[in-house]
Amino acid sequence: MSEDSSPFMLALTRRLGGFFGLILPRRAAALANKEVHHILRDPYTLGMSIGLPVMMLLLFGEAISFDVKDVKVSIQDEDNSTDSRLLVDTIRGSGYFVVSPSKGNPEEELSTERAKAVVVIPAGFQREVGRGEVPEAQLLVDGSDNATAGVVGGYMAGVAGVAWQHILARESPPAPNAPITFVTQFLFNKELNSRWFMIPGLLVIIIGLLAVLMTALTVAREWEFGSMEMLLCTPARPLDIILGKVAPYVGMGLLAVAMVYGAGRVIFDVPFRGSILLLLLGSLLFLFVSLSQGLLISVATRNQQVAFQMSMMSGMLPTMLLSGFIFPVESMPIGFRIFTSILPPRWFMVISRGLFLKGAGPLELAVPFLVLALMCFLFVYFAVKSFKTDLEP
Amino acid sequence: MNWRMLLAFSKKELVQTLRDRRMRSLLLLAPVIQLTLFGLALHNEVRNIRLAVYAAPSDTLAWDLGRRAAGTGWFLLKTDVDRNPFEALSSGQVDAALVAPPGGLTQAVGRGQGRIQLLVDGTNTTRAQGVVQYMDAIRMDVIQERVMNGAPFAPALRMDTRMLYNPTLESKYFMVPGVLAMLLLMVTLTLTSSSITREKELGTFETLLAAPITPGTILLGKALPYIILGLLDLPLILCVSYFIFSVPLRGPIWELYVASMAFIGCTVALGILLSTAAQNQQQAMMGSFLTLYPCQMLSGIIYPLDNMPKWLYWITYFNPLRYFAVLIRNILLKGGAPALFWPNVGALALLATVLLLVAWKRFKPTLN
Numbered sequence: 001m002s003e004d005s006s007p008f009m010l011a012l013t014r015r016l017g018g019f020f021g022l023i024l025p026r027r028a029a030a031l032a033n034k035e036v037h038h039i040l041r042d043p044y045t046l047g048m049s050i051g052l053p054v055m056m057l058l059l060f061g062e063a064i065s066f067d068v069k070d071v072k073v074s075i076q077d078e079d080n081s082t083d084s085r086l087l088v089d090t091i092r093g094s095g096y097f098v099v100s101p102s103k104g105n106p107e108e109e110l111s112t113e114r115a116k117a118v119v120v121i122p123a124g125f126q127r128e129v130g131r132g133e134v135p136e137a138q139l140l141v142d143g144s145d146n147a148t149a150g151v152v153g154g155y156m157a158g159v160a161g162v163a164w165q166h167i168l169a170r171e172s173p174p175a176p177n178a179p180i181t182f183v184t185q186f187l188f189n190k191e192l193n194s195r196w197f198m199i200p201g202l203l204v205i206i207i208g209l210l211a212v213l214m215t216a217l218t219v220a221r222e223w224e225f226g227s228m229e230m231l232l233c234t235p236a237r238p239l240d241i242i243l244g245k246v247a248p249y250v251g252m253g254l255l256a257v258a259m260v261y262g263a264g265r266v267i268f269d270v271p272f273r274g275s276i277l278l279l280l281l282g283s284l285l286f287l288f289v290s291l292s293q294g295l296l297i298s299v300a301t302r303n304q305q306v307a308f309q310m311s312m313m314s315g316m317l318p319t320m321l322l323s324g325f326i327f328p329v330e331s332m333p334i335g336f337r338i339f340t341s342i343l344p345p346r347w348f349m350v351i352s353r354g355l356f357l358k359g360a361g362p363l364e365l366a367v368p369f370l371v372l373a374l375m376c377f378l379f380v381y382f383a384v385k386s387f388k389t390d391l392e393p
Numbered sequence: 394m395n396w397r398m399l400l401a402f403s404k405k406e407l408v409q410t411l412r413d414r415r416m417r418s419l420l421l422l423a424p425v426i427q428l429t430l431f432g433l434a435l436h437n438e439v440r441n442i443r444l445a446v447y448a449a450p451s452d453t454l455a456w457d458l459g460r461r462a463a464g465t466g467w468f469l470l471k472t473d474v475d476r477n478p479f480e481a482l483s484s485g486q487v488d489a490a491l492v493a494p495p496g497g498l499t500q501a502v503g504r505g506q507g508r509i510q511l512l513v514d515g516t517n518t519t520r521a522q523g524v525v526q527y528m529d530a531i532r533m534d535v536i537q538e539r540v541m542n543g544a545p546f547a548p549a550l551r552m553d554t555r556m557l558y559n560p561t562l563e564s565k566y567f568m569v570p571g572v573l574a575m576l577l578l579m580v581t582l583t584l585t586s587s588s589i590t591r592e593k594e595l596g597t598f599e600t601l602l603a604a605p606i607t608p609g610t611i612l613l614g615k616a617l618p619y620i621i622l623g624l625l626d627l628p629l630i631l632c633v634s635y636f637i638f639s640v641p642l643r644g645p646i647w648e649l650y651v652a653s654m655a656f657i658g659c660t661v662a663l664g665i666l667l668s669t670a671a672q673n674q675q676q677a678m679m680g681s682f683l684t685l686y687p688c689q690m691l692s693g694i695i696y697p698l699d700n701m702p703k704w705l706y707w708i709t710y711f712n713p714l715r716y717f718a719v720l721i722r723n724i725l726l727k728g729g730a731p732a733l734f735w736p737n738v739g740a741l742a743l744l745a746t747v748l749l750l751v752a753w754k755r756f757k758p759t760l761n
Contacts, residue, residue, distance in 0.1 A: 048679045052686075059690055062702065070699055110557055111730040113719070139552045143559030144726045146567050147437045148697070153554050154526050160552045182511040182532065184525055187482050189515030197518045213682060221675060224594075301415065305587050308678045309419045312583060313427065316682075317575075321431055326695065328520055330488075331440040333433065357516050358483055 024243055027236040031244025035218070039248060045214065049252045053206050053259050060198045061268050068151040069096055074115040076102035081126035083167050087137065090163035091119065096155045110142045117141045117152050129167060188357045196271070199264040200356040201325045201349060206260060207253050207283065208290050208323075208345045212315035213308075214249055215294030220307040223298075238387040242380065246291045253287040264356075273359030282355070282365075285372045286348040290315075292379035293344070299387050319345045347371050398606055402614030410584070410618065420584075424576045424626055428633045431572045436564045439523030443486070444468045447478050448493035455498040455509060457539060458491060461531050468527070482514050489513045489524050502540060558726045569640045570721045571694035573630050577653070578660050578714050579685060581623045585664025586681035588615050589756075590671045608756050616661045616749070623657040624650075634725070644729025652720040652734070655741035659713040662748035669756045688714045716741050 020029040039045050073091065077084050092099045097117075102109060106118040120138040128135040139156055143149045189196045222228040231241060261279070264270040272279075294311060301307040321327060322336070323345035329337055340346045347368040354360035362369075411417055444462055448455035462468040468489075475481040478490040492510040494501050501507045511528060515521045559566045592598040601611060631649075634640045642649070664681065671677035690696060691705070692714040698706065709715050716737040723733050 042675070045675070045679070048683065051683065055683075055687065059687070059705075068697070072699075107557065108730070108732075111723075111727045112732045113723075136553050139554045141554065141556050143556035143562055144567060144722055146559055146562040146564050149556055149559070150438070150562055151526075153556075156552050156554070181508050182525075182528065183508050184511045184513065186513050186515030186521055187479070189518065189521075192515050192518045192521055194518045197516065213679070224674075303413075303415075304674045304678070305584075305591065306413065306415050306419065308587070308674075309416075309423075309583055312579060312682075313419070313423050317427060317431070317579075321435060327435050327437060328439070328517060330442075330520075331436045331438065336434040339434075353516055358485075360483075364484060 020247060024247060025240060027234075027240040028243035028247070031231075031236060031241060032247040035245060035248045038218075039252070049210060049214075049256060050259075052210060053256045056202055056206055057199075057260065057263050057267075060202050061195055061263070068148055068155075070098050071096060071117065071148065071152055071155075072100070072115045073097040073117045073119060074100050074102040074106075074109050076106060076118065076120045078123045079121050079125035082170075083126040083129050083135075084121045086166050086170075087119075087121060087125075087160075087163045090166060091156075091159050094155065094159045094162075096159075106140050110140060113142075115142075116145075116148060117156070119156075195268045196357060197353075199260070199268055199270045200352040201323075203257065203260045203264075203283075203352050204286070204323060204345050204348045205319055205325055206256055207287055208319045208348075209316060210256060211249060211253055211287055211290035212294040212297070212311045214252075215245065215291050215298060218245060219295060219298035220302055220304045223302040224304055238384050242292075242295060242383055242387065245295065246288070249291055250284070250287050253291075254283065257283045270356060272356050274355030274361070278362060278365065279352070279355050282348060282351040282369065282372070285369070285376055286344060286351075289344045289372055289376045289379060292376065292383055295383045296379055296386070299383055318343055322346065324349050341371070344372060344375055395607075395610060399610050399614050399617070402606065402610060403617045406588070406615060407618040407621070410622070420580060420622060420626065421629065424580060424630050425633055427576060428569065428572055428630050429637060432565055432569045432634070432638050435568045435572075437568065438562075438564055439520050439527070440467060442468045442520070442524055442527075443471050443488045445471045445474045445478065445481055445487045445490045446493075447490060449497055452493050452497035452499050454502060454507070454535065454539060455491060455493040458498075458509070458528075458531060458535055461534060462528065465527065465531065478512055482512060487514075488520070489528075565638050566640055566726060567722075569634045569638050570725050571718060573634060574656075574692075574714060574717050574721050575689055575694060576630060577623060577626060577657065578688060578717075580626060581619055581657055581660040582664045582667075582681050582685055583678070584622070585615070585619050585661050586667040586671070587674045587677045588619070589665065589668040590674050590677040594673055609753060612665060612749070612753055612756060615665055616658075619661045619664070620654070620657050623661070624653060627653050640725055642725055643727060644724035648724050648729045648734055649721075652717065652724065652738055652741070655738050655745060656713060656717040656720075658745035659741055659748060662745050662752060663713070666748055666752040666755065669752055688712050691715065692718045694718050710740075711744070713741055713744055716744075 020032040023029075024032060075088055075091065077088060088099070091097055100115070102118060102120075103114070106120060109115045109118050118140045120140070122136070122138070125135050125137070137160070139153070141149045141152050186192055219228075222231065236244070257279075261272075265272060293315070297310050297314065298307045301310060319325075322329075322332075322340050322343055324340070325345075329340050329346060332340070350368045351365055351372075354365055358364075410420075444459060446456055446459035450456075459468075459470055463470040471487050474486045475484065478492050481487050482490060490512040492512060494508060494510070498507055498509050501509075511525070513521045513524050556562055589598075592601060606614075627650075631642070635642060663684065667680045667684065668677055671680055691698070691701075691709045691712050693709075694714070698709060698715070701709070720734065720737045720741075723729055
């Protein structure tokens, strides 16, 4: 106890101890106190609970965007005429592409990733325009990234239309307007700002990962060190041990929620249209679910290494990939849409996005709230059940 | 370097890891199951868009837009929805709504100003963009067939488009190799990061120090078994990718093995480096988690690299997963062009060497 006996630390833990005493049964409060000591003593745990949200906010807020722009395109202009150069200039001026002249075989440009797409303007391009025919240019797209390839194809079709107008304008009046047009309006996110989409989702990801990971390790550690035997000798019942383990991490999780919320509102200008009380309630529920999921893992495995692998497999990848954070649940095959309903983050995702962007009320969010509450009960129940008080697994 | 010692030490490490039944299944079964799951579930194209049409039953053009949308397979036409389109969107009944002008679209087109409102839920930005793109294509079809009666509307410069390597633009071709690379990193890094700290925590590190074995041998002995285990995982997950998802293998298989060897060498070295820095297993695991996460995000597997700011783009050059993602997609889908293969494998080999050297320098075979 040499490092954490500074007056500040002592005062802090005493305060927290008093706080836990108010909300928890006596034995659970004592255990919670002990856990706080563990956390404060270990700079890594604290660093992680602050470092992870900051890192994720920085990356997702500043660096990652799904806009397809500055696509590398190489152009092979075999005609080299006024009209073909007009097409090249239109592609360059569109703002979507970074244009460079082709250095040879178009397929090689793509296979070596010097370009994502190659435009080949065949010789005789201008002659065809002069004869009143519709000329044709060839577009080769790297399809291995299917999403980008689709968008590039769409952009190019638009650019070709504009270029055609320019080419025609050299000789005759512009073509008539389209007989049907859309007046498009985006609801809830008028300018399709992708941060408004990412930040509420990030809240889910950060809580989910931190919570599962940390609790999964703490109980497994007690088993490995043998200190669990001592805990079991004390009059604390399994529920006390579980509550005492979970409570300090609920506090840390709420801190992360506050950080993401604050950064989202202040730095990234994400609107918050729902009730803050509902967000708090939802966060608490989700925190409890994730923490008890971690507990269940560590109770079941009793080995830090296995617990870590399990929580990565059951926590990290499904949270990232199947919660609807990036890949929409609606696009999944029907079986998986049903499967995702057993994942807690998928439900909190609905709550978080609904509250931030849509201003959803308690009635619209009733289903996700009920599901989370049910999961919370089940996880804690099974953790207590499988928390055998015997020493040998 | 004593080769027999190294071999014996590696063997001990291998036995220790494979002894645990759960560890065996995590190593061999979990990656296979995960790749199958994610390959089946993940699509980055926009599907099942719920669309409602708000128009009089006699407004044939507006309904034609909706029916054609449903016919493409991307949209689901919803009829039983709230009478107010804004209400239907905010309660989540639909993702998009077409609202015909008063008097109907058919009449408006007759007057020469066919404007119809398209309301889109903007909560998911990529999805919203997809909706607009699809609807625009459908609009052009309707114009051509219904308004111009088959005569092409305003002849335009034609782009004869060909999608190489993935002609039907299936997302599994893109996702499966990416997830495969991610899984390989995850398994090898988490295993090795706790390998030395575990010995420290359990007290067996002292026994190791007392044994007549050099630090270099300890490090190599720790690295070798995990490289072997990683290389065992590779054919397993490749089978899943090839037989279940029919993702092609167009490049030579030796390229795949050389690339994987360089990559796993990198990840194992990284894990051992983490493990020398950590005091206990918890720290080691958090360290590996904090490494794993940025590695995945800055690899170009899910999030495009080209959009990143310059400073961050430079950081990605230190990310082994970035090179491996390029390599594996290139070998599987494009046939492994040497111009792309050698620089990336070289970068991986260089990274692995540097990481292993740093780990060796940092590794202090003392008790405190």
